[in-house]
Amino acid sequence: MNGHALLALQQLDSELDHLAALERRLAERAAFDVTQATHRAWKSERDQRSAEVQACLAKITEAEAEGAAIAKKRARLEAQLKTVIAPREAEALMHEIQRLQSDSETIDDAELEAMQQQADAEAATQVLDDREPTLLESINQARGLLDSALGQLLDDRTDLHRRRTMADAAITADERDLYAAMRARHDGMGVVHLQGRRCTGCHLDLSAMEADQVKNAPSDELPECPHCARLIVR
């Protein structure tokens, strides 16, 4: 077993893992996400205002149609009133005309209210539209900063991958299998070394006797940490 080659591979993989975690936690990514969320909220409010304007327009169209129908009916009744002789019939017609007048006023009020709502919603829409360029600019700026931060990390990652390819080429198929199994079993770090008597995997100290056993193990063997069972390279 070429312990030093395995340890070199392990150190590169640990650096790559660290880099991946950095990429996920980038402040620039969080800032970019915030600008996008702000724009989504803006879009939702803009859609809502737009729907309000459409609903008002529909109400106004409906009121116009109802008003026209009432005016037509009223004109017909007024013409009829001129030809009626019987007072009771005339009274009934006048009563009906009054009722139509009252309906017409109610519809006019509703139409005016809808027009006011439409104007308010359009004004709010305008305020929102005025804000959008600033929001888009923030997104672009944040995206630029994120791309630049990722670009910096990408250079590091490319370099690490290049070195990893070389480190990987230096081990045998059996060593590769062992390494992969240990890495999987020990949360990404299967091969460690001793710092003094301390295991760099679990950070526990070996006793003086255990440390001696590690140091005196046959050169083709990789002893295990007595605490965490990771492979120790001397």
Ligand SMILES: [Zn+2]
């Ligand atoms: Zn250990």
